[in-house]
Amino acid sequence: MTSSVRIIVRLEVKGPNLVKGLCFDGFRVLGHPETFASIYDDDGADEFLYVDTVASLYQRSPQFDVIRRIAAKTTVPLTVAGGIRSIEDIHSVLRAGADKVAINTAALATPDFLKVASGRFGSQCIAVSIEAHQNSNGQYECWTNFGRQKSGVDVFEWAERVVNLGAGEIIVSAVHNDGLGVGFDVELTRRIATASPVPVVASCGAGSPEHFRDVIVKGKADAVAAAAIFHYQAAKPVDRMWMSYDGAQLRNGDPADSGNIEFLNCGYGGIRELDVKPTSVGDVKRYLAAHGLPVRISADAVRIQACP
DSSP: OOSSBEEEEEEEEETTEEEEEETTEEEEEEEOHHHHHHHHHHHTOSEEEEEESSHHHHTOOOOHHHHHHHHHHOOSOEEEESSOOSHHHHHHHHHTTOSEEEESHHHHHOTHHHHHHHHHHOGGGEEEEEEEEEOTTSOEEEEETTTTEEEEEEHHHHHHHHHHTTOSEEEEEEGGGTTSOSOOOHHHHHHHHHHOSSOEEEESOOOSHHHHHHHHHTTOOSEEEESHHHHHHHEEESOSSSOOGGGEEETTSOBOOGGGHHHHHHSSTTOTTOOOOOOOHHHHHHHHHHTTOOBOOOHHHHHHHHOO
């Protein structure tokens, strides 16, 4: 584990909209990603992970205009994933305001792309995103195109290989836990982190602050990325029993998109069994600090917490 655990907010984007789904499917629209990012920046997020959910599937480059809007409204490092297929894509993403890129589909198709990219930009700029899915036989398999295609590649063998190809960080997304609030896949993360000489980011499954602690302590994660647990807190309906379009708004007062009314009210499309406890980035960090884990908490956040 590095000296300070990073808390990363995952921003999954489709078109101009921030979206959230279950197990990388069935997206619900929440609003504009730059608006949510601004809230999380104020809350003390250490980084953002921007994920274009359809760029690789459509074989197009990332949406540079959306990346520029997020970078313009925030002050923390930004990693961009989805649609990174060439050296020019990386150049363009960095010029748009990103600090790093995360590569999945193109890396599995052409592993030497990682070697070329890390040689050109440095390994600190090149992360590998692993979309891990646990099959019925217990094997962890790499998926591509945002969880739409199987690769047949073993997750643990691939994690070892990408480090040798020059990756400076590994982002592990447990597709089978995404959005469910059941916790991170601790065993998946632990197996990769204990064997990896580069930082490992755990992603997908957060339902409470305790889950962050588990994947850091037991899973040996260097950083943790989450989405729904923060989105539920940032976008709260005024009346959770009776809502209209005007009744759902972001914490900063901006209206939330009409497509997410039921999503916010019942967790996900009316599925009340999903156990996601809405929590802010600051609250997660204060919980971790209270349990002896090293996190960066700004002086402003401490003062805000201390106010009556």
